[in-house]
Every structure is written in C-alpha cells, then in structure tokens.
Amino acid sequence: METIHFAHLTDIHINAPEKNNPMFGIDMTAKLRAVFEDIRNLKTKPSFVLISGDLTQDGDLEDYRHLKRLIDEESRKAGIPVHVGLGNHDFRAPFREGYLEEVPSDESYYYSFVERGLRIVMLNTQVQGSHDGHLDETQLDWLTETLNEPAEQGSIVVLHHPVTATPTALMDSHLLQNPEELANVITGRHFIGLLSGHIHFHNIGSLNGIPSCAATGVAFGLDPTSQDSMIFLDNSGYNLVTVKNGQMAVQPRYLPGEHQLLFEYNLKKDPAHT
Ligand SMILES: [Fe+2]
Numbered sequence: 001m002e003t004i005h006f007a008h009l010t011d012i013h014i015n016a017p018e019k020n021n022p023m024f025g026i027d028m029t030a031k032l033r034a035v036f037e038d039i040r041n042l043k044t045k046p047s048f049v050l051i052s053g054d055l056t057q058d059g060d061l062e063d064y065r066h067l068k069r070l071i072d073e074e075s076r077k078a079g080i081p082v083h084v085g086l087g088n089h090d091f092r093a094p095f096r097e098g099y100l101e102e103v104p105s106d107e108s109y110y111y112s113f114v115e116r117g118l119r120i121v122m123l124n125t126q127v128q129g130s131h132d133g134h135l136d137e138t139q140l141d142w143l144t145e146t147l148n149e150p151a152e153q154g155s156i157v158v159l160h161h162p163v164t165a166t167p168t169a170l171m172d173s174h175l176l177q178n179p180e181e182l183a184n185v186i187t188g189r190h191f192i193g194l195l196s197g198h199i200h201f202h203n204i205g206s207l208n209g210i211p212s213c214a215a216t217g218v219a220f221g222l223d224p225t226s227q228d229s230m231i232f233l234d235n236s237g238y239n240l241v242t243v244k245n246g247q248m249a250v251q252p253r254y255l256p257g258e259h260q261l262l263f264e265y266n267l268k269k270d271p272a273h274t
C-alpha cells in the first residue's frame with residue numbers, strides 16, 4: 001500500500017482584514033500564511049491539507065469571502081488541495097455563500113473523499129447557537145451508509161470537537177458530547193484514527209482503541225495544564241499525518257515563536273464566560 005502524507009490544521013479563526021478587529025491584536029491571516037509557508041518548505045510534500053473548523057472568528061459573510069481568497073491562493077502556491085470542516089465559531093449560511101459560493105442555507109456540512117485507498121470523513125459536530133459538540137442521528141446514519149464503500153487503507157474521521165479526555169477539567173465540557181454513538185458506528189470498521197481541534201493544544205488519546213489526536217490551533221494556543229483559567233498563548237502549529245501499512249502516525253509541529261502569554265481568563269472570577 002502506498003504511503004500517504006497530509007497536513008492537519010485547525011482553529012484558524014480568520015477575520016476579514018477590513019474589519020480591523022483582530023483577536024489579541026494577532027493577524028490571523030499572517031498566521032495561516034506562515035503555516036502554509038512551512039508546509040511548502042517540507043522535504044516531503046503533503047498530498048492535501050485538512051482544516052478541522054473554527055475557520056473564522058466571527059463567521060460573517062465577509063470573513064468567509066476573505067478566507068476563500070486566502071485559501072485558494074495558498075492552495076495554488078503549495079500545489080495541494082485544501083479540505084475544510086466547520087467548528088463552533090462557524091456559521092453555515094455565510095460559509096455556504098462566502099466560501100462554497102452556493103445558495104446560503106443552514107444545512108449541515110459533512111462529506112467524505114478517498115485518496116489512494118484512504119477515506120477521509122469530515123464530520124460536522126457543531127451545535128448551532130452553542131459551543132457544544134454533538135453528532136446527530138442523520139449524520140451517523142450517513143456515516144454508516146458511507147462505510148459500505150470499501151477503502152483499502154482504512155478511514156480517518158475529522159471532527160472539530162475532540163473525543164478524548166484532556167489534562168484539564170476546563171476542557172471537559174468542550175469534548176464531543178456523544179462519543180459512544182460515534183464509537184458504535186466506527187468500531188470494527190477499519191478506522192485508523194480520529195483528528196480534531198477546538199481545544200487549541202496537542203492532545204493524544206483513543207476511542208475504543210482508535211487513536212485520536214487533537215492539534216493545537218493555527219491562530220493561538222491554550223495552556224493544557226491550567227485548571228481554573230484559560231491561558232491563551234501566542235503560538236501556532238499543526239499536525240503532519242502519515243498513513244503507512246494501515247497505521248496512522250502523527251507528528252505535531254510548532255512554528256517558531258515566543259509562546260508568550262496573550263491573555264488569562266479566570267473562570268472562577270467570571271464563570272459566565274464558559
Ligand atoms: Fe478554536
């Protein structure tokens with residue numbers, strides 16, 4: 001079987017530059033461009049790029065139009081396709097109009113594709129109007145149906161909300177709320193891994209023995225060891241993924257940076273923020 005390399009990015013939190021309201025003063029567009037520059041300089045060129053949600057910070061139409069131009073340009077420069085999924089900061093109707101350039105609708109966005117025998121399943125764990133993650137019955141039924149098509153290298157699930165425990169209780173409510181229902185569908189069906197984001201730090205676990213890797217954010221990171229405050233860090237990274245001999249290998253990658261404290265939000269002082 002052929003070895004496949006790809007890049008998994010997440011949480012790019014882009015806003016249109018004309019809005020001029022960058023989160024923490026960070027230029028998220030520059031962060032994404034820096035990651036693509038890193039990808040272009042890799043010794044082994046990835047076959048494709050996945051971005052697992054929180055594509056935008058605000059989810060406005062102008063944000064998605066800007067994102068579309070940006071990703072089209074970077075994809076062209078790198079010479080590799082980019083596939084995106086949605087996160088809790090995204091809004092379906094402006095995404096469909098601004099990014100997919102189709103008639104706006106609130107229809108959920110999920111799909112799968114096969115690359116040289118490897119199936120990538122991009123799921124939509126958004127719960128509209130909430131930061132929670134959940135997979136509804138319609139999507140799980142679609143997934144069951146999709147698996148009837150064979151994929152000789154196996155399948156990888158990509159979803160915004162992670163499925164596995166993290167070192168901090170702060171993130172317990174940020175995980176997928178019904179992982180057992182996903183496990184029921186994918187266990188024993190030749191799944192070699194799950195890839196997610198949302199928590200903004202690298203985190204490795206498993207679901208029914210299937211390896212599960214969350215990547216840090218492209219836009220910013222969070223300190224995984226903090227128990228009572230959300231500590232935002234000025235870092236940026238992504239994961240390189242290799243599929244070889246029916247197994248998934250993941251190499252976390254940080255871009256050079258200061259890893260400085262950007263902002264600390266104490267949830268005990270202001271629990272309403274959660
Ligand atoms: Fe995020």
Ligand SMILES: [Fe+2]
Pocket residue numbers: 054087088089160197198199
């Ligand atoms: Fe998120």
